[in-house]
Amino acid sequence: xxxxxxxxxxxxxxxxxxxxxxxxxxxxxxSIGPYGNTSIDTPELNRWAxxxxxxxxxxxxxxxxxxAYDSWWxxxxxxxxxxxxxxILVTDDSQVAQNxxxxxxxxxxxxxxxxxxxxxxxxxxxxxxxxxxxxxxQAAESLGNVQPGTLLWLHSRGMxxxxxxxxxxxxxxxxxxxxxxxEFILAPSEWIDLANADPDQLLGLEQAYAAxxxxxxxxxxxxxxxxxxxxxxxxxxLVLTSGRGYPLGQHGLVGDAVDPDFAGTALHQxxxxxxxxxxxxxxxxxxIATGRCGETMSTGxxxxxxxxxxAGSGSQYLMQHLVRPQDDNSLDRVITxxxxxxxxxxxxxxxxxxxxxxxxxxxxxxxxxxxxxxDRCPIELAEMKQMLIDAD
Numbered sequence: 001x002x003x004x005x006x007x008x009x010x011x012x013x014x015x016x017x018x019x020x021x022x023x024x025x026x027x028x029x030x031s032i033g034p035y036g037n038t039s040i041d042t043p044e045l046n047r048w049a050x051x052x053x054x055x056x057x058x059x060x061x062x063x064x065x066x067x068a069y070d071s072w073w074x075x076x077x078x079x080x081x082x083x084x085x086x087x088i089l090v091t092d093d094s095q096v097a098q099n100x101x102x103x104x105x106x107x108x109x110x111x112x113x114x115x116x117x118x119x120x121x122x123x124x125x126x127x128x129x130x131x132x133x134x135x136x137x138q139a140a141e142s143l144g145n146v147q148p149g150t151l152l153w154l155h156s157r158g159m160x161x162x163x164x165x166x167x168x169x170x171x172x173x174x175x176x177x178x179x180x181x182x183e184f185i186l187a188p189s190e191w192i193d194l195a196n197a198d199p200d201q202l203l204g205l206e207q208a209y210a211a212x213x214x215x216x217x218x219x220x221x222x223x224x225x226x227x228x229x230x231x232x233x234x235x236x237x238l239v240l241t242s243g244r245g246y247p248l249g250q251h252g253l254v255g256d257a258v259d260p261d262f263a264g265t266a267l268h269q270x271x272x273x274x275x276x277x278x279x280x281x282x283x284x285x286x287x288i289a290t291g292r293c294g295e296t297m298s299t300g301x302x303x304x305x306x307x308x309x310x311a312g313s314g315s316q317y318l319m320q321h322l323v324r325p326q327d328d329n330s331l332d333r334v335i336t337x338x339x340x341x342x343x344x345x346x347x348x349x350x351x352x353x354x355x356x357x358x359x360x361x362x363x364x365x366x367x368x369x370x371x372x373x374x375d376r377c378p379i380e381l382a383e384m385k386q387m388l389i390d391a392d
Contacts, residue, residue, distance in 0.1 A: 015148035015149075015235050016085065016148045016149035016235075016310075017148075017149070017235050017236070017237060017281065017309055017310060017312065017314065018146060018147075018148055018149060018150045018151070018152070018232075018233070018235060018236040018237070019150075019151050019152070019236065019237040019238075019239065019306055019309050019310070020146075020152045020154065020227070020233075020236055020237070020238050020239070021151070021152070021153045021154065021239045021241070021302070021306070022139075022154045022156075022220075022238075022239065022240045022241075023153070023154065023155045023156065023241055023242060023243060024156050024158040024159075024216060024240070024241075024242050025065065025093070025155070025156060025157050025158040025159065025160040025242060025243055025244070026158050026159040026160045026187075026242065026243075026244060026245060026246040027158055027159065027213075027216070027242035027245070027246075027274065027275060028209075028242075028245040028246055028270060028273070028274070029058070029242075029245065029273045029274050029275045030245075030269070030270065030273065031209065031210065031213050032045045032213060032217075032275060033045055033046045033049070034046060034048070034049035034054050034275065034277060035054075035056070035275060039173070039210070040173075040210045040213050040214060041214060041217070042213060042214070042217040043217065043221070044217045044218075044220045044221040044224060045216075045217055045220065045240075045275075045277075047224070048220075048224075048238070048240060048277050048279055049277055050290075051279050051290065052238070052277050052278050052279030052280065052290055053277070053278045053279075053280075053288070053290055053291060053292070053293055053318060053321075053322065054275075054276075054277050054291075054292045054293070055276040055277070055278070055292075055293045055295070055297060055321075056292055056293065056294050057273070057294060057295065057296040057297065057345075057364075058241070058273070058274055058275065058276035058297060058298075058299050059272050059273060059274070059296065059297070059298055059299065059334040059336060059345055060242075060243060060244045060245070060271070060272045060273075060274050060298075060299050060336060061298045061299050061300040061334075061336060062243075062244075062336060062337070062338070063244045063266060063267070063271055063272060063336065063338050064244075064338070065093075065095060065096065065160075065243055065244070066095065066099060068243035068244060068299070069096060069099050069101060069102075069243070070099075070101060071298075071299075071300040071303075072101075072299075072300065072302055072303050073099065073101035073102060073104070073303075074101050075303045075307070076101070076104050076303065076306075085147075085148075085149040085150065086106050086107075086147065086149065086150045086151070087104065087105045087106050087107075087150065087151040087152075087153070088105060088106065088107045088108075088109070088142060088145060088146070088150060088151070088152050088153070089102055089105040089107070089108045089109065089153045089155070090109045090111065090135075090138055090139050090142045090152070090153070090154050090155070091108075091109070091110060091111065091154070091155035091156070092110070092111035092112075092131070092134065092135045092138075092155075092156060092157050093155060093156075093157045093160075094110060096155045097110045105153070107145070109138065109142060111134055111135050111138045112134070122167070122183055122185065123163075123164055123165060123166055123167045123169075123170070123183065123185055123211075124164045124165065124166050125166065126166055127165070127166060127215055127218055127219065129164075130162075130164050130165060130166075130215060131157065131161070131162045131164055132156060132158070132212075132215055132216060132219055133219060135154075135156045135157070136156075136219045136220075136222070136223050139154045139156075139223060140222075140223055140226050142154075143226060143227070143230065143233075146232065146233075147232070148232070148235065149310070151306065151310070158212070158216070158242070159187060159209065159212050159246050160187060160246075161186070161187055162185055162186065162187065163184070163185050163186070163187055163208050163209065163211070163212050164185045165211035165212050165214065165215040166211075166215075167181070167183075169210075169211035169212075169214050169215060170182075170207050170208055170210075170211040172211070172214065173206070173207040173210045173211065174207060178203065178207075179200050179203075179204075181204055181207045181208060181211075182204040182205075182207070182208055184208070187246075187255055188205065188254050188255055189254055189255030189256045189257050190254045190255070190257050191252055191253065191254070191257040191258065191259065191260065192249050192252050192253075192254060193252065194249070194251075194252050197249065201249075202248070202249045205248045205249055205254060206248055209246065209248055234281065234282060234283070235281045235283065236281060237278070237279065237280055237281060237309050237314060238278075238279040239276075239277070239278050239279070239302065239305070239306075240275060240276075240277045241274060241275055241276045241277070241299060241302060242274040242275060243274070243299070244271060244272070244274065245269075245270050245271045245272060245273060245274055246270070246271070247266070247268070247270045247271050248270065250268065250270050250368065251265050251268050251270075251369075252265060253265050253266060253268075253271075262341075262354050262357055262359075263338065263339055263340050263341040263354050264338075264341035264342075264343065264352040264353065264354040264357070264359065265352075266338050266341065267336055267338055267341055267342075267343035267352050268352070268369050269350075269367070269368065269369050272336050272343065274299060276299060276302070278305065278318060280314065280315060280318065284315050287315050288315050288318055288319060288322070291322065293321050293322055295321055295332055296332040296333070296334055296345055296346060296347055296363075297321070297332070297334065298334045304317065305317055305318070332346050332347040333345070333346050333387065333391075335388070335391055340354055340355060341353065341354040342354075342388060344384060344387055344388055344391070345363065346363070346384075346387075347363065347364075348362070348363055349361065349362060349363055349380055349384055350363055350369065351374075351381070351384035351385065351387075351388070353385070353388060358374045358381060358385070359372045359374055360372060360373050360374035360377060360380065360381050360384065361373065362377075
């Protein structure tokens with residue numbers, strides 16, 4: 001969180017709250033340190049988690065980007081985000097910039113897309129030559145336009161298109177007996193028959209994705225330092241999240257591929273469990289017991305959080321989730337849809353339905369959703385199916 005002198009803090013106390021929302025497309029919760037990953041070094045993300053609230057079970061409201069943004073921005077477009085004097089969107093994704101609900105932003109900045117040569121190149125020579133570096137450079141420049149009361153929404157394509165981190169980042173993930181990492185940079189998308197899958201292929205996918213996560217953490221560290229050195233951000237809320245994850249073959253899917261037998265495969269945790277880390281301003285650190293929230297919740301709740309931030313009640317809203325009685329599970333129910341498939345997740349169970357096919361998983365024990373118990377838990381299956389019916 002931003003550091004400042006006592007005088008600067010006193011001056012910031014009289015200013016309207018601001019918010020910086022950073023959305024990294026296709027960032028999986030399970031691939032960063034705050035969510036238990038120990039194989040990929042993410043020190044800056046760990047610092048964000050240490051100074052904020054980590055929502056352990058944030059579930060994407062949709063796995064299509066436009067639908068995810070509709071769930072976030074429609075309320076803003078209808079209400080013009082009351083109490084927020086100004087709003088700026090910076091993105092390197094034209095699809096996000098052109099979303100109809102983005103009209104409520106006062107300013108939209110579209111970062112230049114890489115040229116054809118960059119799209120067909122091998123991994124970048126350095127971190128500064130990557131797509132994400134271009135985005136963060138523009139994001140840092142946009143900070144100069146932020147005044148008290150501003151919503152700065154930063155959307156990076158993240159891992160959705162180019163995996164162009166330097167080759168050394170991939171080598172960092174290789175053990176002494178591992179084969180050389182893959183050279184591709186276009187985000188992969190394919191269906192893999194796990195019964196006949198090549199373990200080295202799956203390992204290579206993990207290595208290439210891990211390289212992107214390491215790159216993100218490095219660039220985020222530089223961006224965060226810019227925030228820390230600027231007293232204007234003393235009263236600023238920081239939020240990091242993603243609209244969706246990225247399947248790496250755990251259930252046969254890689255990227256946006258389709259399971260020919262069960263469309264609901266795209267609703268497994270690797271695609272819908274996303275990070276959500278909320279860092280309140282430093283002056284609220286004593287008021288909010290930063291830590292972890294185990295509530296199963298939709299990422300759509302981000303809209304409510306921001307509305308409360310600009311209404312001056314952000315701390316109260318956040319505390320409601322942290323101190324909610326443990327036996328109050330009324331809100332622990334998230335539904336995600338994709339085409340013919342629907343997933344519903346509660347504190348204890350997750351059901352994925354596609355027509356008359358069902359997959360049922362015990363939560364939180366079966367974190368990676370590998371043990372389908374639909375044929376062994378008929379009572380629980382019937383209860384979850386009824387929840388889906390009642391939700392329609």
